[in-house]
Amino acid sequence: MDEYDQARYAGEDAHEPLLSEKGETTVAVEDTPLPEELTRDSVTLPSPSEPEIAEHYVRLSQMNYGVDTGPYPLGSCTMKYNPRFTEDVAAHPDAAVHPDRSDESVQGTLALLHALQDSLARIGGMDAVTLQPPAGAAGEFAGIAIAKAYHEANGEGQRHEVVVPDSAHGTNFATAAMAGYDVVSLPSGEDGRVDLDALEAAVGEETAALMLTNPNTLGLFERDIEAVADVVHDSGGLLYYDGANLNALLGRARPGDMGFDVMHFNVHKTFATPHGGGGPGAGPVGVTADLADFLPSPQVREGEDGDYERVTPANSIGKVHGQLGNWLVLVKAYAYLLRLGDAGLRDASGKAVLNANYLAEQVPYDVPYGPFHHEFVASAGEQDAADVAKRMLDYAVHPPTTKWPETVEEALMTEPTEAEGLRGLDQLAAAFERAAADDDAALANAPEKTAARRIDQTSAARDLRLSWHALDDDSDA
Ligand SMILES: *Cc1c(COP(=O)(O)O)cnc(C)c1O
Numbered sequence: 402m403d404e405y406d407q408a409r410y411a412g413e414d415a416h417e418p419l420l421s422e423k424g425e426t427t428v429a430v431e432d433t434p435l436p437e438e439l440t441r442d443s444v445t446l447p448s449p450s451e452p453e454i455a456e457h458y459v460r461l462s463q464m465n466y467g468v469d470t471g472p473y474p475l476g477s478c479t480m481k482y483n484p485r486f487t488e489d490v491a492a493h494p495d496a497a498v499h500p501d502r503s504d505e506s507v508q509g510t511l512a513l514l515h516a517l518q519d520s521l522a523r524i525g526g527m528d529a530v531t532l533q534p535p536a537g538a539a540g541e542f543a544g545i546a547i548a549k550a551y552h553e554a555n556g557e558g559q560r561h562e563v564v565v566p567d568s569a570h571g572t573n574f575a576t577a578a579m580a581g582y583d584v585v586s587l588p589s590g591e592d593g594r595v596d597l598d599a600l601e602a603a604v605g606e607e608t609a610a611l612m613l614t615n616p617n618t619l620g621l622f623e624r625d626i627e628a629v630a631d632v633v634h635d636s637g638g639l640l641y642y643d644g645a646n647l648n649a650l651l652g653r654a655r656p657g658d659m660g661f662d663v664m665h666f667n668v669h670k671t672f673a674t675p676h677g678g679g680g681p682g683a684g685p686v687g688v689t690a691d692l693a694d695f696l697p698s699p700q701v702r703e704g705e706d707g708d709y710e711r712v713t714p715a716n717s718i719g720k721v722h723g724q725l726g727n728w729l730v731l732v733k734a735y736a737y738l739l740r741l742g743d744a745g746l747r748d749a750s751g752k753a754v755l756n757a758n759y760l761a762e763q764v765p766y767d768v769p770y771g772p773f774h775h776e777f778v779a780s781a782g783e784q785d786a787a788d789v790a791k792r793m794l795d796y797a798v799h800p801p802t803t804k805w806p807e808t809v810e811e812a813l814m815t816e817p818t819e820a821e822g823l824r825g826l827d828q829l830a831a832a833f834e835r836a837a838a839d840d841d842a843a844l845a846n847a848p849e850k851t852a853a854r855r856i857d858q859t860s861a862a863r864d865l866r867l868s869w870h871a872l873d874d875d876s877d878a
Contacts (some may be wrong), residue, residue, distance in 0.1 A: 417460050420447035464852035466799050468676075472825040474760070476776045476802040476814030477570065477618055479646050479670035486740065487674065487733035496732055500724035504710045511709035514725060515701045517735045518685075524746070525644065525664055526657020527687030531696045533726040537645045540665030540684025541576040541612075543721045547688060547695040548610045548639045548663055549580060550718050554695075557637065560609040564638075566595060568619060568806040573612045573643060582609060589808055593619045593770045600632050608638035615642070615659065616649050616774035618806045618814070620757060630660025639663060644687075647671040648818065649754055649774035652747030656687075663688045668734035673820075681727045683734065697721045750775070752819035756826060760817050763830035765837040769809060776816035778809045779833075786811040788844035789836045795850045796832035 426448040433440055449457065466473075473480040490496070498510050518530040534540040545563065552560050563577035566587045577584045587603050590596030594617065604611065611633045615623045623629060633640050642656040642664035648671055650656075656664050668674045669682035676682060688696065695718055699711035711725070725731075741749065753775040761768050766779040781789050790800030790813075801815040813833075817826055836844070848854060 417457065417464065420449050420454065420457055423453060423457075424448045466794065466851075471798055472817065472821055472829045473799040474801045474815045474817045474821075474829055475799065476778070476816040477646060477805075478676075478802060479648060479667070479775075479816055479818060480676060480799075481670075481673055481818040482820035483673055483675045484737060484740070487736045490736040491729045491732045496729060498728075500728075504708070508709055510728070511701050511711070513735055514728075514731065515703055515709050517731055517738070518701060520735070520738050521666055521685050522687055524647070524651065524655070525642075525666065525687040526655030526659075526661075527664065528657075528690040529693040529696060529700075530685050530687045531700060531721075531726075532683065532685045532731050533697045533720070533722045534665065534684040534686060535722050535727050536682045537643075537665055537667040537670070537684040538572040538576065539721060540667075540686045541572055541641075541643065542579060543684075543697055543718070544641055544663045544665050544686045544688075545576050545580040545582070545610065545612075546718045546721075547686070547692055548641065549582075550695045550716060551639070551692055552609055554716060560607055560638065562607045563609055564600075564603050564611045566613065566617070568593070568617055568808050569612060569614065570618065570643060570645065571805075577610075577612065587611075593617070593621050593808065594623050595625065595629055597625060597628055597632065600629060604633055604636040604638055606637065608633070608636050610639040610641045610663075612641040612643060613661075614645070615656070616776075618776075619770050619778050619809070620649075620773035620776040620816075621770055622649075622774055626659045634660070639692075645670055645684075646775060646816075648816075649750055651750040652743055653750055657689065663692055668730060672734040672737050674730050674733040674737070681730055683727045683730045685726075685731075699725065701725070749819045753816075756817040756819060756821055757815070760815060760826050760829060763826075764813075764815070764833045766813065766833065775818075776814060778806065779813040779815065780809050781811035781813055784811065784837070784844060786813050788847060789813060791855060792836040792839055792844050792847035793832045794848040796835050798829050798832045 425445050427443050427445045429443050430441055468480050468483065498507050504511060514532055518532060521530045522528060534543045552558060561583055562585050563582040564585045564587050565573045565577060566589060568589050574584050585603050588596065588599055615626055617623060630640050639662040640660055642661035644656060644664045645667040647666060663686065665684045665686045667682065667684055669676035674682065694715040696714045698713035698717040698720055700714055702710055702712045704710050757773050757776050761771065761773055761777040764779050767782055768777055768779045771777065786803040790803045793800040801813045804812055805814060806812060817829060
């Protein structure tokens with residue numbers, strides 16, 4: 402999209418009427434088998450023509466910036482290209498199965514899920530995987546619940562602390578707290594990595610787990626990961642891997658081999674299934690053999706006769722989602738894995754790392770730390786990172802993640818992903834250049850060329866109005 406295109410939907414011109422404002426018609430309701438008290442004699446419906454409907458939705462889509470619009474370097478959130486063939490696979494009529502059907506009648510479904518469990522276990526270096534959690538945060542919660550059940554089963558229920566590095570994703574702190582743990586924040590060392598002395602001081606008999614991501618949120622590999630694992634294991638704690646963004650490791654290194662006991666995957670970040678509006682996604686959880694009995698129910702297992710069946714693990718923590726999870730999202734993840742294969746996954750991680758390092762070299766801001774893996778964190782310095790982000794929208798790219806991690810001042814956390822080509826990377830670099838050269842007034846006024854100007858983000862998140870009528874009533878008042 403060029404700037405001209407974006408400007409067409411800006412300002413007053415951006416108003417797109419509701420379909421009903423383009424004309425309505427009242428139609429009689431024909432006989433229905435529904436109870437009379439639930440039916441009306443007639444309903445009033447919008448009456449646009451088919452082209453008007455198509456135009457309406459296309460215009461709405463052009464008023465927003467999406468993963469198919471252009472570069473989308475949202476660090477840690479990993480917004481990458483969603484291949485269309487996975488949609489075709491998920492739309493196959495045979496993919497529409499009712500979850501209550503008997504195991505015998507859905508062998509294909511169970512075989513696919515079993516194969517995905519196996520593939521993820523192999524990618525993560527884990528022994529068993531559950532596909533049930535519907536998001537990364539839900540996977541974390543299931544994983545920490547498994548760790549808790551494990552400690553309790555070993556008579557170690559006194560372990561009441563979970564240690565989380567200060568640079569960790571916010572969901573790690575929230576997960577530990579929601580699972581009933583006291584959260585111990587671990588300060589990062591000078592080099593942006595785990596400080597072993599600080600870790601030694603933080604763990605002990607009270608420690609249930611350390612939650613870690615590697616490469617960490619600065620895009621840095623924890624080189625001392627084996628020593629970290631030893632410290633945690635010597636204290637009797639478990640090592641949890643936040644595998645939301647596995648993009649740097651695919652086909653190259655495995656959390657299980659680094660000493661992690663339990664991990665989650667975000668298929669909507671790493672395996673290119675769509676990622677929007679908070680879901681649906683999937684956050685499968687992998688565990689070592691010691692923890693496999695605690696996995697949620699049901700689990701797909703291959704029986705001795707070669708048939709697949711749903712089973713409840715011996716000490717299962719129970720259900721964390723309905724049925725087997727977000728089935729169609731899992732179908733897309735499996736289709737993607739099959740299409741790429743081992744060599745393709747390795748290639749993807751190589752390109753993700755190359756792209757992040759290429760872009761890190763081009764940005765006009767200070768980039769502390771490095772060399773990087775799949776993402777890097779630049780500092781906007783004297784500028785406000787949120788203003789820079791708004792300004793980048795005017796330059797027709799999506800901005801990076803801002804103001805996080807807090808260990809970098811005015812952080813611009815950038816992850817171009819392996820899906821971005823050279824042209825997109827250069828477009829991003831140019832947008833960074835232009836924003837860096839802008840004065841305070843231009844930054845404070847941004848965005849100027851988008852359909853919606855700067856919004857009050859707090860109200861937008863806290864005072865949701867999901868119905869047109871709510872707005873309508875308000876304007877009447
Ligand atoms: C996105 C993310 C999560 C949470 O995943 P959701 O699917 O958004 O719940 C957890 N940890 C890290 C590092 C992430 O980037």
